[in-house]
Amino acid sequence: MKSLKAQHSNLAFAHQQIEIIEHGQTGDSELIPFREKLYQTGLYPLKPTGVEIFQLNIGKMCNQVCKHCHVDAGPDRKEIMTRETMHQCIDILQSNPQLKIVDLTGGAPELNPNFRWFVEEISKLNRHIIVRCNLTIILANKKYHDLPEFYKLHQVEVVSSLPSYTQDRTDRQRGNGVFEDSIKALQMLNEVGYGIAGTGLQLNLVYNPAGAFLPPSQAALEKEYKQELKQKFGIEFNSLYVITNMPISRYLDYLISTGNYETYMEKLVNAYNPVAASNVMCRNTISVGWDGFLYDCDFNQMLELKVESKGQHISEFDINMLDNREINIGQHCYGCTAGSGSSCGGAVA
Amino acid sequence: MNEHYYNSKDLAKFGNVVDFQKPMGEKFFAYYGEVFKEGELSAREKSLIALAVAHAVQCPYCIDAYSTDAFEKGWSEGQMMEAVHVACAIRGGASLVHSVQMMNKVKGIGM
Numbered sequence: 001m002k003s004l005k006a007q008h009s010n011l012a013f014a015h016q017q018i019e020i021i022e023h024g025q026t027g028d029s030e031l032i033p034f035r036e037k038l039y040q041t042g043l044y045p046l047k048p049t050g051v052e053i054f055q056l057n058i059g060k061m062c063n064q065v066c067k068h069c070h071v072d073a074g075p076d077r078k079e080i081m082t083r084e085t086m087h088q089c090i091d092i093l094q095s096n097p098q099l100k101i102v103d104l105t106g107g108a109p110e111l112n113p114n115f116r117w118f119v120e121e122i123s124k125l126n127r128h129i130i131v132r133c134n135l136t137i138i139l140a141n142k143k144y145h146d147l148p149e150f151y152k153l154h155q156v157e158v159v160s161s162l163p164s165y166t167q168d169r170t171d172r173q174r175g176n177g178v179f180e181d182s183i184k185a186l187q188m189l190n191e192v193g194y195g196i197a198g199t200g201l202q203l204n205l206v207y208n209p210a211g212a213f214l215p216p217s218q219a220a221l222e223k224e225y226k227q228e229l230k231q232k233f234g235i236e237f238n239s240l241y242v243i244t245n246m247p248i249s250r251y252l253d254y255l256i257s258t259g260n261y262e263t264y265m266e267k268l269v270n271a272y273n274p275v276a277a278s279n280v281m282c283r284n285t286i287s288v289g290w291d292g293f294l295y296d297c298d299f300n301q302m303l304e305l306k307v308e309s310k311g312q313h314i315s316e317f318d319i320n321m322l323d324n325r326e327i328n329i330g331q332h333c334y335g336c337t338a339g340s341g342s343s344c345g346g347a348v349a
Numbered sequence: 350m351n352e353h354y355y356n357s358k359d360l361a362k363f364g365n366v367v368d369f370q371k372p373m374g375e376k377f378f379a380y381y382g383e384v385f386k387e388g389e390l391s392a393r394e395k396s397l398i399a400l401a402v403a404h405a406v407q408c409p410y411c412i413d414a415y416s417t418d419a420f421e422k423g424w425s426e427g428q429m430m431e432a433v434h435v436a437c438a439i440r441g442g443a444s445l446v447h448s449v450q451m452m453n454k455v456k457g458i459g460m
Binding site: 169 | 375391392417
């Protein structure tokens with residue numbers, strides 16, 4: 001499977017996606033604008049509560065081509081953060097102690113040639129580091145086999161996708177053989193202490209639906225995951241984060257090609273939860289793209305909706321301006337406010 | 350009246366039944382909500398039971414709702430189909446077991 005970009009799909013272009021998301025497939029969407037919902041909830045215009053999380057997308061290259069990927073990542077994507085931009089990020093961290101958490105994502109962030117150097121430098125600044133590891137990268141090549149030890153050395157929190165504790169559903173979403181390799185990688189992480197009580201090494205899993213439906217209760221699903229993974233594979237982990245799929249990029253393509261788009265959007269709108277809306281992650285996060293541009297979240301990044309602030313690039317980073325900006329919103333934001341809500345840290349309500 | 354007796358969009362209007370009889374409707378939905386909460390059976394287990402019952406009572410709204418709900422709650426296609434077979438077996442068995450009455454009757458009147 002190739003990325004939408006490599007397939008020259010219309011949906012590889014952000015403006016084409018926005019057109020559909022905002023106006024529907026036939027341009028006559030009757031869904032209530034997200035802005036109006038926020039207004040009714042007393043949250044419009046949406047403002048930050050104080051930026052604490054510095055989420056860096058350090059490249060779109062990935063060893064997997066997942067069907068739901070909002071980044072349209074894959075082996076054919078060459079966009080990658082340079083060492084120079086990473087230096088700029090480190091400078092920003094040094095001068096902004098309120099950025100307590102550094103969240104590294106991609107693609108597979110480990111495929112960036114400067115990944116380890118970058119983690120080492122951030123680690124010296126005494127920040128909590130999260131790496132969104134797709135698990136299979138650990139087994140993809142011998143040179144990645146020691147990643148669990150590397151993460152342990154820098155006390156990195158590992159957050160990894162596993163959409164099901166069964167092979168069938170996982171492979172349907174993430175590709176053939178992904179489940180088997182993910183299980184092996186989780187066992188390797190457990191071996192060095194990740195996910196094991198008392199070690200302090202955080203291993204959190206991410207569930208997202210393998211289809212056109214919303215996630216179930218996080219607490220109930222976490223209980224099942226813990227029971228099944230322990231019983232069948234001896235695997236332990238800390239928490240399960242339940243994430244709603246966003247109607248962006250490859251998941252948008254999936255929804256449209258299977259005739260599920262309109263129903264899915266209706267479902268998101270009908271499940272709007274004001275409590276989730278007040279806790280959305282864009283209120284305390286800044287997302288940085290591989291080329292150093294600034295966004296409200298990784299989803300706005302993929303839709304190329306830059307922050308509404310005078311400085312839109314890491315070279316012009318100004319935390320005060322960012323803390324006072326108005327957050328860019330659109331119909332896709334219903335994905336974060338449906339049901340128990342959704343964020344990079346799971347449910348929010 | 351609609352052209353068809355069943356319309357999938359009507360499922361979303363289920364809550365409107367309170368418009369014609371509020372106290373009973375509200376009591377029903379409160380009870381319904383209570384039934385599907387986590388209890389001695391998990392919400393996940395209850396969802397699969399609901400799917401099987403939906404087939405037994407042949408309610409298209411319930412089949413729509415609980416196919417989604419059971420799949421969302423992680424039941425596989427195979428497990429869901431087995432649950433429907435349980436409903437089918439009980440329905441079929443319910444007919445067949447009555448044949449004992451038929452046999453009793455025939456034995457009673459036959460020579």
